[in-house]
Amino acid sequence: MRRILVIRSGALGDFVLTLPAIRALREAAPRAHVEIVGRTATLEVAHERYYADAIRSIDRADFAPLFAPEGEASPEVVAYLTGFDLILSYLPDRDGLFRRNLERVGVRRLVCGGPIPAPDEVRHIVDRLLEPVEGAGIPVGDRTPRVFLTEEDGRTAEAFLKGRGISEFDPFVVIHPGSGGARKCWPAGRFARVADEVQRTTGARVVVPQGPADEQVVAQMVSEMVVAPVVAGGLPLPVLAGVLARCRAYVGNDSGVTHLSAASGAPVVALFGPTDPRVWGPRGERVRTVQGDAELPEERRLEAIGEEEVIRAVKEIENKPNPPSPFPEGEGGATYCL
Template identity: 45%
Template sequence: MNRILVIRTGAIGDLVLTLPVIGALRAAYPDAQIEVMGYPSRLSLIDGRYYADRISSIDQQEIAPFFSENSSLSDRLVSYFSGFDLIVSFCVDEDGVFADNLRRTGAGQVLSLNPIPDPNCSAHIIEHLLEPIRALGVPVTETSPKIFLASEDRKFAEAFWQEHRLEQAVAIHPGSGSRKKRWRPERFATLSDWVMRDLEAAVILISGPADEDAVMEVANRITAGRPVILETPSLVHLASIIERCGCFVGNDSGISHIAAAVGTPTVAIFGPSDAEVWGPRGDHTVILKGEIDCSPCTREQMNACPHTSCLGLVEEREVREKVKGLLTACGRAAPERRTREMGADHMPDGTPGIRRVFM
């Protein structure tokens, strides 16, 4: 097995949840070149960092005919795909047309799986994603995602710490892909006050491209000190900063999956989604969820829900207790750095009173 291609579309969390698949392929075929196709801004998390020797974009005009039957395929892409001994595709491909067209190129072997499990599936999404390579006979020894940062990534976080004169810090991400998945801003604010007053730690509020309103709703309620607002960082820089924090608290979002995958003690607050299927996995990860009959629910039910009582049932006291417990258990005075031995071709090792950091 000389060349392997993994095709993974979807959001940030979807990529993180696929890492055990790529990691198993890396372990089974250590001399193979592994390429991952998807959205480059997200794939930067793994580019040259253990999993991917090379990344490529699926957002190409010539890719579109591969999703149509009896279409004329690009000679360039036919030549490109035919060069792989194994292609593992995690694209929504209900009629199998995309996979069939990949086979038409002459690629060695094509495995395809719909990344969205059956609604009645109770297994964790990672177990679902591992099905194709398990069927191939690839051994799987690690089912929790792990992100391996490079030395230059950690140097960036160290410089960030020095610039902002930080010692201990807790990262908080109040946003999510849906407003219906967000814990109440006043509770995030009260939690932030407790972190600064009782733990004597700094608070880093993480703001992604669609999180500004959610973050400012929290920041404007904080009274104990000045949080650092980290705005639209690259995913690699974000991961390096979260790794250095003593703890992370967030909603059901891709950022919570990153926090768990870099090894930071993580408290993830879930509401409408099924945490048994979609929750982050990690050695020091706790998921809090209010128990209510209507949760978990479908996306349609979530969008129509007028109250999201499931999130309201998670109290700030519960989150405080989990944060304290994780900090005590993990002794987080410094980041637990992930490293992995690899060959030479892989990774070598605003509002007044608010500090806003643009990256």
């Protein structure tokens, strides 16, 4: 295979969980040109960082006919799609419309995977996303999502930290109180008290990532803290991953940033309530999941997690040894700088 296209929409966590499938393709064809179509802001963490040689937005206007019955794609789009030896698509396509349109324009080889598990399915989503890859006869090795960062990502992350008074040797903990939905968020005030306790007992600084949807919950957490944290707002995802790779520990909800933390090699404490960590939990050598009582109604499970339990989990995860750094073979073109 010389040219491979992966189509993966969805948020940050969805994409991070797809990385083992993309890695299997990369390892099977190390010299191939790999392109990914999705949300470009999310895809930056993979662009020219081992996984993707190029990225494109799923929201391009010229892709729109591919989602319409009997849609007529432009000659340019047809030439683009038929120029790949393999297309792996994870787009939700219950009625098969997108698949039929791709087949109709004459794509060479199309493999489709369902990105959403059945309601009663208890299988990790990474394994589900690997299923179409394995079904296509492509060997699968590492099933843990990992990001591979450039040296520039590391330097920019270090410069950000240094500019906020955190030197190369200063310990810090990252705490992210946000998530894609309010029902998956542990109360901001409890995050604040955990952050204060970590600073009081360990001397480590606290860094709080803030994305566009996190302003309110981060403001609430910061307002209840005794010692102000470093708020890391607006960082590009590769730079945020570089910060996460340096932290002593990370604490967060079921969120994309939590999955990115685990993929960056950080020691992670992930708080789960209404979602099942057996399906959606982050994978990694240093991941600890704290789950609310499954016997409680969904809306009360997170509230059942106590601050002492989270603090204890942070101390336990800090003491786990660093995992070996896996350097990808082949021509990924990235430096694994964790």
